[in-house]
Amino acid sequence: MSSNNNVLVKMNNAGYRHNNKWLVQGVSLSVERGKIVTLIGPNGSGKSTTAKIALGILKKIDGHVEKYTNKIGYVPQKISVDWTLPLRVYDFMILTENLDEKTIDEALSLTGVIHLKDKNLGNLSGGEFQRVLLARAISKKPELLVLDEPVQGVDFTGEIALYELIKKISDELNCGILLISHDLHTVMSATDHVVCLNGHVCCSGTPMDVAKNTEYKALFGEQASQILTRYEHKHDHVHTIEGEIKKN
């Protein structure tokens, strides 16, 4: 990994231990401007933990992590908001940064929830809340977006639209995205770099690299591997495990 000024966050052999149990260890990755890095892996494989290490939420970590930006938008996997707080969608949008009305309206329109602007946050459905979370994260025009299962609970058509939006945002803002997703179809169509986790990095590389990796096949099964290779036609070359580039 070359260090240049396009790098937004860089993890070097990072890990986190809780109650003497490693949640994840030995993770090295970097997210660059305009690139989408996706973390995949089974439940409990340390995807969210890795994101939290990258964000600096988890403190006593092993290894090193360096952030080169403070303009960050985060969509956490689970969010427990305390409803003793009277909070409208509007209040939530300006939670970490003051934004003007126009910016807020734009972001809410992009994720399709502008009509909820004055609603109480506690009255939203899971999918609606997820759209608000994503709107909030993109509204501040961040340099780094960390999206932990950003479309969970969103309806099927909405899911596709939101992933397209994420891809569009990455191009428009030229921001780096660290994405956690279960949807292998999406992962493969939009991602520049895939990191497959299972408590440690089991393999990483371009989507095609990972698809052909035997450890990946062992973890996700042959079927998942086929999903990935279906995208092969989109590329004019493939990367072998040895790192060679072969023309199709």
Next chain:
Amino acid sequence: MFDDFFIRALVAGLGVAFVTGPLGCFVIWRRLSYFGDTLAHSALLGVTIAYSLEFNIALSVFIISSLIALILVQLQNRTNLPGDALLGLLAHSSLAVGLVVIGFLTFIRFDVMGLLFGDILAVTVDDLYIIWIGGALILLVLRLIWKGLFASTVNYELAEAEGLNPDRAKAIFTILMAAIIAISIKMVGLLLITGMLIIPAAMARNISDSPQKMIIYSIIGGLLSVIIGLFSSLEFNTPSGPSIIAAALFLFVISLFKIKQTIKLKN
């Protein structure tokens, strides 16, 4: 103008209400009622130390309350006891130690009732300065840490991830809590300070749909409680602290009825 003890009490009480309004909202949002209680109980120790060393009461209470908050953090890190047990331990032991120290200070006449429940006769012109200048400082600092404190109250991880330094905001807020207790102890009394913090804020919660509104209503509720409480305290010769808190409770009950009516209308 401040020659009259009642005017002094009123000006002092209103000054306190301006500060307890917003702080009280955070106490409710962050579930810190018992934490506030613990700091307030420890204030007695601060008062006795102030008397025995002939030291400024507000400053002494502020120092002791901050110290108790610091000890609490240390205990949380060093023991496996749950938070509420530690709070109870600190609250009652500091209250007990304070009362024991009073027992030793036989050469000073203590108005224990006044300390516990507030005494409007005790408010001096110096106290007014402490309340209004101290109160303005507390509000100013709260304004400065607002973004980080509020964001981390909604969600700690979002605040931390997006660079708002919630741990620092929390530490500063703890100091502000000690400060409000220090400046309001003479008015409300140490057993009732938490009530002054949470009852107007609880009333405000019933009638607000945004954080800003809740803070404004909480301040208004506190101001009204002080005015109603102090006038009835004068009228019925009741202690000032309980009268103010009873007035706040009265407003809280009214706010409940307002909610019921709107629900009925919706149906």
